[in-house]
Amino acid sequence: MEAADVGGVHIKYLYHCRRQLWLYVRGIRPEHLSTAVQLGEAVHDTSYTRHSPVDLGAARLDFVDGGHWVHEVKSSSRASPADQAQGRHYCHRLRGLGIEAQGAVLHYPKTRRTQRFPYTPEAKAQAEADIVEVLAVAAAPTSPERLTRSACRGCSFTDYCWTE
Numbered sequence: 312m313e314a315a316d317v318g319g320v321h322i323k324y325l326y327h328c329r330r331q332l333w334l335y336v337r338g339i340r341p342e343h344l345s346t347a348v349q350l351g352e353a354v355h356d357t358s359y360t361r362h363s364p365v366d367l368g369a370a371r372l373d374f375v376d377g378g379h380w381v382h383e384v385k386s387s388s389r390a391s392p393a394d395q396a397q398g399r400h401y402c403h404r405l406r407g408l409g410i411e412a413q414g415a416v417l418h419y420p421k422t423r424r425t426q427r428f429p430y431t432p433e434a435k436a437q438a439e440a441d442i443v444e445v446l447a448v449a450a451a452p453t454s455p456e457r458l459t460r461s462a463c464r465g466c467s468f469t470d471y472c473w474t475e
């Protein structure tokens with residue numbers, strides 16, 4: 312795995328659970344069993360349908376507006392560090408393509424909230440550090456430790472991690 316292969320899902324898992332990231336890069340993907348993911352897809356199906364996703368190779372974001380803000384529609388109720396990290400990552404990818412991304416706008420239709428995160432020099436440095444961190448987790452010879460049982464609630468890998 313190389314830096315160019317790091318996409319939004321890798322970044323999300325880095326923030327959610329490093330073990331999840333480690334499993335994911337090894338091709339283990341039980342997401343189709345997860346109601347949380349199905350809900351996410353349903354939200355995507357019914358919201359902001361006038362926009363087409365933007366494919367950046369390893370990364371895929373919801374849309375970019377005329378002011379070069381990245382928009383992401385989320386199925387959760389409010390912004391998490393993982394959501395912010397994904398937004399930063401997409402800005403980083405766009406900048407790499409010569410598009411002056413200004414930052415991320417995260418939409419939460421469930422709570423009708425919108426949050427803006429400008430792509431500052433600090434955000435850029437963090438986006439670069441996150442990619443390095445993803446590669447380090449991916450290259451680890453053994454899987455990182457599980458989170459606590461309560462932190463695993465709702466994770467699509469629960470059966471995998473907690474079936475002894």
Ligand code: SF4
Nearest residue numbers: 328457458463466472
């Ligand atoms: S079940 Fe827990 S330890 Fe396993 S990947 Fe999910 S969050 Fe991580």
